[in-house]
Structure formats: structure tokens, C-alpha cells
Amino acid sequence: MAGRGRGRGSGLSLTQEQYQALGITRGDNTPAPLAPPPLFPKLETKPLPLTCDATTDYMLIVKDQFIEYLHESPAYVKLQARTDGIERYSDKYKLLSLNAKQGKVLDCVWNRMPSELRPQTARVRVVRKRKLNDTTDISKRLETLESKELQEESGETTVVNENEDVKKDAMEEEELEDEEEQDYEVDDGTDYANNYFDNGEDYDEEDDNLDDGPVY
Amino acid sequence: MSSNSSEDAITEKILNIAKKNPKGITDKDVAATIPELSSEQRVMMINKLLQQGLIDLFKQGGSFIYRLKTQSSKQAVKGADNEEKVVFNLIEEAGNKGIWIRDIRVRSNLANTQLNKVLKSLESKKLIKAVKCVNASKKKVYMLYNLEPDRSISGGAWYQDQDFESEFVDILNRQCLRFLQQRADNIKNNPRGPIVGRTQSYATAAEVQKYITDLGISNVKLEVEDVITILNTIVYDGKAESSVYPDGSKVYRAIDPLLPAPGLVQVPCGVCPLIHKCCSTGLITPQDCIYMNEWLD
């Protein structure tokens, strides 16, 4: 609709001379319409007012409480403290808040979870691996060696697991996480270097993708 | 043979029924209206009228029908050439629905230029007129000069010189709705029960027509049918529901929508013209949305 009005006045058009008398020459009456249309054209209708009453207020409060509860609980999975080489003042606080929750495990009905998600999963998996060894034939020798190595490690892990409740030391927890991680990556047939590389890539990805803004 | 005066009276009678039935009358119709006439006399009278050029004879579905010739057609016959007569007859046949120039050309077998000349000539004699068709603005149809165009051509009360009067329709729409709304609440908790309440909240088209006529906002006479057309727009606006009384008359009742405005239209995105261009990145994003800014401030 908007653009169409311009032709209207054509009923009383002026001759070239008259235009010139008015100071309008051929060249300079063009620049005006060159501006692009606005990115956000004016809205023809406004959204209707939000329904907001006492019940809305109640629901908003309840909702915020619920989210707050979740954020405090282990259900909210935090980023592992990583350094990108730049030291920041805030790092110290970030680490503190992260480590405060590190020890807690989400309270679940474990029987109803796949065993690979259960907290003691590391031990179970190693056992399973031994069983599998009997049947696999191709990489049998390699796996045996590997599993021996893992067994040693997992021995440590088990000890740590048992003491989990007692231990509050953040460093130790960190180690545990690392070990587990390494263990799994070996399982998946990737070596440590690969894992390390993956992590880097992941970090880049986050920066590219605005969906996942950094957590401050 | 009876006297001349009685003959004139009979002629008058036949012409009268022919006038009442512009589509034509059959021999039976004549017999029914003037039973005192014998069939012989009837034939004689008809023949006389045909001779005088007062009526036309048509054959329809195996029986003859007689149709009154209009005054103008008599004039046209006088002093017109053959082409004009042919064209005139075609236009006359079309009645108040009119005939399209292309159809005249096809059926008259006249060349375009010649046809145009003939039409011009007829128009200048004020025997025919060109009428713009409302539902196809470029299409012109021809009809006899003295005819009132059919509703399908003129659009009825809603058209002024083939221009749709939307403002007029809007005003009527609002007035009719107001009338319905005044009585709508009668259904709620009516002490005499909901059925009485419902009846009180209903309005027939005739009632609405009377209300509109009394308001005097229309200088055109609005028929009940016109009012029904308007009332139906209110139904399509979702502001009224219609029902039919046992006697077949349509009744209307103002209603509210079943739901208040849904959440979707309470947020800018619900009315946003750019919603389909909105992405997570780029120029149009929820973070930088101007509509969202306005809404939140």
C-alpha cells in the first residue's frame, strides 16, 4: 500500500521549465528514494496486552524457584573448568563455584538406569571387557594388554570411588574425572591426543555458534 | 363477433397479463385469465396483437409463448436498418442481465467495426446502454436503455456507479452488530429460563432491517435480503451466530469468541511480519528485535 501513493499527484504535473524555476533539475531529484526500506517495518498491529494477574505472579515465582533449585542441583551439568590460556580475575571464583558441586552425584533410581550411567560404572565396564575378551579374536592381544593397564588404573579408581563421600578435596576429584575420561576414550578407540584435539574443536564450535554462549 | 369495445377490453386484459409476466405467457395463461373467450377468439385476438406488433411469439419447449414488446422496441423497429434490428433484438433478449459485446458479435455475425458503429448508433438514440459489470470491472454489458440492471451486474445496494461502497457496508455491519449486542446478554441467567433468554437475544433479519431503516443511515432502500448479507458478514466476523426458526426465518445472536486472545498474539512474534526471516544469527534475531524492544519497554 505504502509505495503506491506516489503516483497520485500526477494530475497537476509541472513542465520541465517550471521545475527548473523551482530549482529542481533532472539530476538531483533522484537520491531520496535510494534509502533501503527499514529492516523492521512499522508494525501495523501491536501484540495484545499480556494477561497478567495474581495467578501469573504466583506461577512466575514458582517457576523461578524451580529453576533455581535445578541450577543448584547436580542436574545442572556445569562446564568443566578449562583454561584457554588467558588468565582472568574471575577464574578463581568460577573454579570455586564449580568445584563446590563437583562431588555431588544426581540422585536417581539407579536400577532403572542403564548400567553405563550408574556411578560405579567404571568397574562394571572393565569386568565386561574381560568377558568380551574371550570372544573377540582380532584385537585380542592388544585388548588384553590394554585391559591390564586399565585394570591397574581402575583399581585406583575404585579406591577413589569408595572414598568419594569422605573426600572433599577438589584436586582429587578432578583427577578422577580425568581418569575416567581417558578410560572411555580408549574404549572408543581414540587415543589421548585425539581426545585432546576434540576438546579444542569443541571449544571453537562454541564460539562460532551463538546458541551456546559462554557461561559467566 | 362482439363489439369493438369488448374487443378492446380483451386486448387490454391480454396485454396486462403479458405485462405482469415479462418472461412470456402461454396460451393456457390467456385461457385461464379470460375464460369467457373461446379458443377461436383467442387465436384471433393473439394474431391481431402480433400483427400490431404489440407482442412477440416465441417457441419454448414445444409450446408457444407470447411476450410483450416494449415500447422502445417498437421505436427501434421504426426507421432502423437490419443490422441495428438484429443487434437490438439480441440485446433485448438478454433482458436486465445484459449481453457482452463478444457474444453479440458471435451471434450477429457482424464485423467488429460495424458492430461498434451499430452499438454507438443505438446508444446515441438512447435505446440501449452500456453497463459496467461489478464482478469483472473491464467487462461491459449492453442492455435496453430503460432497464434496471440485475443485481448480479450492478451489485445491488452496495454499489454506487459500479464502485463498491465498503464504507457503507462497514457502517451497516457495525450498526447491525450493535443492535444484536444490545440484546445478546438476555440469555445469561434469564429469570424466565435460558430458552426465553435465547429467544430474546435473537433478532430476525426483518427486525434488523426495520432498525436500520429507522436509523435512516441509508438513502437506498435495503431489502431484508440485503440485511441478511450484512448479518452474514457479522457471522463471518465471528461476532454472531445464526440459527433458523421453525418457520424458516433466519435469526442472529451476538456472541463472544470461545477463547480470549491466545498467548500467541500476546507476544510480538505472533504479529511479526518478519517471523519467517527470524533466525538465531543474522540481522533479524530475537536478541536485536526492535519489536521485542518496544514490547519490553
Added chain:
Amino acid sequence: MSHQLGRVVSEILHRYFGEIVQQVGKDLFTYGSKPISMIVKTTGLPRAQVVESLRTLLKFHLATFEPSSNEVNADYKLIPDNVLLLIRYPRYLLQMKSKYGSEAELLIEELLQQATCSATILLVTIAKKYKDDEVKNITMSKLKDTFISLATAGYIQQAPVEEVKEGCEIPTLVPVATIVPELDTRHLLHAMTMDISEITDNVYWEVNYDRFHLDFRDEIMIKAVTRRIDENAGEMLQHLLRLMYLTSAPWAPESNPTPVLELRECCQRVAAEKPHLNQHFDQYLKVLEENGAGFVRRCGEAGGGQYMVRPRQAAHALLLCTLEHCVTERLGSNAARIFRLINSKKYIEEDDIQKHAMLPNKECKELTYKLLEEHFISVQPMRKAASAGGLAKAIYLYHINLHEVAHTAAELCYRALHNVCRRAAHERRRHARLLDKQRRVRTIVHGMRLRGEPQPNIDDVEETLTPPELAVLTSVEKRLKQLSAAELELDRTLFILKWYFMYP
């Protein structure tokens, strides 16, 4: 499943469970169903975090699992609809609070937080939490009674139990019929004294969302009829719905026939409160049938007449109403007139639209094309039989494919919901530092108050937030509140759409 749904689900997961869970959820949404190792690969997250995220998703019923082909690992699958329900939690609580009082509210709140929980632990936890709260005055016996009545009414149900096949490490969850438990207050009180870990009660409970949704459905229907006729008619529908629960599957498209006699008895029972309804019972029934948007229909003459409730028809009518509102706001009321016209005529030609809608030709065409462009209507070309001249002229019939339009509206809702969540996240991020500061000040002040420190000291701490900072905070809070309220309202729209989709 739609891209827009994926976007909004991802945004919600981010808001509720953080970035990692969001990534895992997004990955699962994109790929359907996959094992841990694959998630680790595509997300590049450490395995431990993927495991943690999966625990969260499973715990809150946001994902399911099934043994993969090797029977050792599990394949995980996101349940996007349940993620959307997170937004609805506040409504469940409101429903409980207004219908059953604060004990029920606390029970449901705790159960939603725990996702699954045994009755004993649930009750003990709540009782412990509110032990010293004298305002609420929560007693164990009241809690127990509420728990039992909620279980009886079906708002809570027993969680599916695991079934483990020999040699398989992946349990299968089997739904069980809920048995209303016998709870002993004395046992519960005894359990209060024990440590939580010592309590052995392995019957687990969860919230039955569906039961709440039925309540919402009934409420919408009753409100609609009340708007159309009056509250007596609304009351009558409520009785009909109650009777429907006794004889029919609750979500059945149409209830089994209800005899008028039973309905009359119901209305007689409330004659004291609704004398008008009782007095004009037959009239109300007739008006409800004829003017109640088709929610109720007479379906037989046996036993003095039989009536049925038609939730499918209700969903249909309410969907139409929602769409009409939507068209009105997006394209104007004249477009809505055309939309309704096309809907009432089923199939209609362009010329006829203009004739019936009584709009100027040009405007009418423009609006019709706009409706077409936004997928509110569709067009069906019909080839006329070739005429003698061989000129086959096609005519174009406009019509509404309601199912498709409903999908269009759902997409629009998802987009809007995503944008609202996204914007809120953006606002939060933009003012993260300030919000954080405010939070810390509040915690400190709260602590000081508890310790009974003098007011001047507290004021000092509070004043660390400068007036300009406070001004910004007020405006941010207002914005966040509005966005949050918008989420709730959008969810209501989605509810109606989902209800409509229930009946294919």
C-alpha cells in the same frame, strides 16, 4: 519433527539444565536415537559430562532409552514434548494449590523436583523442610492424607518399574498399575528420625501430567461454554464431564452416552447453589446442545434422552478460535472474515469470497493471497472439462486444511516460544554481572538478618547497589517477568494445539 521444535527444546534445556545438557539434548533431537559413544563423538564433550547429562535427562523423563542391538549399550532418545512440559510445571502447582490446598502444592512441587521418589522419602523430606514453619502448619498426617487423595485422583502415579533380562545390562521400564498405598503415620514419623539413606521404600512415584491436562481441558471447555451461554450452562457441562470420566476413556473423542436422568440427579444435588440450573434443567440442556459450540450432542432417546460430550469437536472449535484470533492479529479482521468464510463454505471460488465477505474487490484479493502466503488457507485448482473450443479453464477453489494450518500455528508458537526464551537468556547474559551482584547482596543481607545484625550494617551492604544499578535491575526484572509470563501464555496456546493433534 520440526526444526523449530528442536530450537525451542534446546533453548529450554539451556535455561533449566545448562549448556552441557542442552548440547546433549540438541544432539539427541537431531539424530533421533543414539548410544553414548556416538553422542561423545558428535558433541565432542567429555564422556563423563555426557553421562551426567543423560542422567539428568532420564531422571526428569526428558529422554528414554532402549537396549541397542548389541544388548550391552543403550540407545537414548529425547522426548521433546516432555521438555516443553517443563514450562507447564508452574501451572500444575497452581492447579494443586487452588484445588487441593498447600499440602498438595508442596507434595507436587517436591515430586516434580525429585522427578521420581518413594512416598516415605517424599513425605519425610517435606515434613522435615517445614518442621519449623508455623504459618503453613504442615503435619505428617495431613501430608499423608493428601498424598493418598492425590494418588486416588490420579495426579500422582507409580513410576514404571525395571525389568532386567538375564545378561542384559539395560533394564526395561514397564508401566505398572497404581495401587493406592497404605501409609502409616507412625511409620512415617519414625522415618523422620532416621537418615534418608536408611529408609527402605522402593515403590516410586511420579507426577501424572496427563491427569493435570485433563483438568486443563475441562476448564477450557467449561469456560468457553460459560462465555457462550452462562455459568449455569458451564456448570452443566462440568457435571457431564464428570459423568464422562465414569463411563469413557478420559481422552475419548466422544464420551459414551450419558442418560439425562443421571445428569438431572447431579444438578439436583447442587440445587441449593444453582437453583436456576435446577429449575430450568431441560431448557439448559437444550440450549447447551444447540448453542454450546457443539461440545454436547443428543445421541439417543433411551432413558429419557442421552447426551454425549465431544472433546474432539471442542478441540476443533477451540483450535479454530485460536487460529481466527491469530489471523485477526496478523492480517486484520477482514482477513479473519475471509478465513471464517472459507471455513464455513468448505470450498469457495475467489469471486464468491468477494461476494460474501462484502469487501472491495482489490482488498479482498490481496487478503486472500496473504492468507495463502502465510499458509492459513490453501488453494485447489479444478480443471473444468474441456469445452468445445478446447479451452480448458481451471477454476481455483480456496479451502482450509485445518490440520495443516494447525501445524503452521504450532510452528509459529515454537518460534515465538524460542524467541522469548532466547531473548530472556540474552537479557540475563547482558546483565549477568549486575544480577550476580544483586544475588550476592541478597544472600549476604539474608545472612545478616538471620544473625540479627544491626540495621545500619545491613543498609551499608544494601547500598553497595547504587541507584543507577537498582534502576537497571528493576527494568531487567520487569523485562524478564514479561518474557516469563509470555512463556506461560504461549504454553496455553500450545496446549490447545496439542489437544487438537490428539485426534487424527
